[in-house]
Amino acid sequence: MSLLLEGTGLHFTYPHRPPVLAGADLTLGPGDRLAITGPNGAGKSTLLQILVGLLRPQAGRVVAFGIERHAEADFHEVRRRVGYVFQDPDDQLFCPTVAEDVAFGPLNLGQSRAQALETVARVLDVVGLAGFEGRVTHKLSGGEKRLVSLACVMAMDPDVLLLDEPTNALDEETTARMEAVLLSLPQAMIVVSHDPHFRRKVVTRTLRLQGGRLAAPDPTCRHARGTG
Numbered sequence: 001m002s003l004l005l006e007g008t009g010l011h012f013t014y015p016h017r018p019p020v021l022a023g024a025d026l027t028l029g030p031g032d033r034l035a036i037t038g039p040n041g042a043g044k045s046t047l048l049q050i051l052v053g054l055l056r057p058q059a060g061r062v063v064a065f066g067i068e069r070h071a072e073a074d075f076h077e078v079r080r081r082v083g084y085v086f087q088d089p090d091d092q093l094f095c096p097t098v099a100e101d102v103a104f105g106p107l108n109l110g111q112s113r114a115q116a117l118e119t120v121a122r123v124l125d126v127v128g129l130a131g132f133e134g135r136v137t138h139k140l141s142g143g144e145k146r147l148v149s150l151a152c153v154m155a156m157d158p159d160v161l162l163l164d165e166p167t168n169a170l171d172e173e174t175t176a177r178m179e180a181v182l183l184s185l186p187q188a189m190i191v192v193s194h195d196p197h198f199r200r201k202v203v204t205r206t207l208r209l210q211g212g213r214l215a216a217p218d219p220t221c222r223h224a225r226g227t228g
């Protein structure tokens with residue numbers, strides 16, 4: 001089975017700060033839904049950004065879709081095929097209406113206006129927001145914004161999804177909706193999540209990032225049972 005994403009021996013330090021990653025390894029194969037958990041500030045978002053080339057590790061290898069990626073140009077294809085749902089929907093949504101936000105990617109990929117609108121309707125339906133096209137994005141609830149962020153990424157028809165705390169600040173009902181949507185998707189995904197119930201329902205395996213490295217959580221430790 002060929003891997004979709006692979007990070008090996010990743011080291012990363014922000015300028016004038018202690019190291020964040022110190023030899024982190026992970027792999028994602030087809031059908032995997034991998035959770036990454038770990039304490040606040042452990043480097044989970046940093047790791048996602050490295051996998052799509054928004055940050056460059058000081059050491060280690062990133063292999064995406066079977067090709068080792070180094071330079072900015074290497075990551076263009078990666079970012080086209082890996083949909084990244086940011087931790088804060090306000091970083092993802094920047095258009096006046098939902099339709100414009102969701103159509104932005106497909107139009108950029110060369111879809112006609114009519115094709116893009118079809119894509120918008122299709123992905124809004126997938127995330128349970130059919131008919132939201134004309135809604136003003138900044139007036140949506142936090143939960144709706146998260147689902148629209150996911151729709152924006154789905155509109156690009158990605159091979160892999162990276163989701164940074166997709167259920168953060170969602171109520172029970174919207175969390176259940178997010179879980180159902182993610183479970184319905186065929187894509188492999190890496191999900192940063194502190195939420196043990198979400199992890200139990202949605203993911204196929206979990207790695208814990210601590211001390212700059214990733215490891216399977218110790219089943220006897222309280223973190224492994226889900227306190228984050």
Ligand SMILES: Nc1ncnc2c1ncn2[C@@H]1O[C@H](COP(=O)(O)OP(=O)(O)OP(=O)(O)O)[C@@H](O)[C@H]1O
Pocket residue numbers: 014015017020038039040041042043044045046047
């Ligand atoms: N641009 C930056 N410059 C300097 N330090 C940064 C920068 N971005 C993040 N950091 C620091 O790097 C560390 C790792 O941050 P990161 O956001 O990757 O952690 P995280 O595990 O995703 O945290 P959380 O669970 O709180 O979202 C933190 O100490 C953070 O303050």
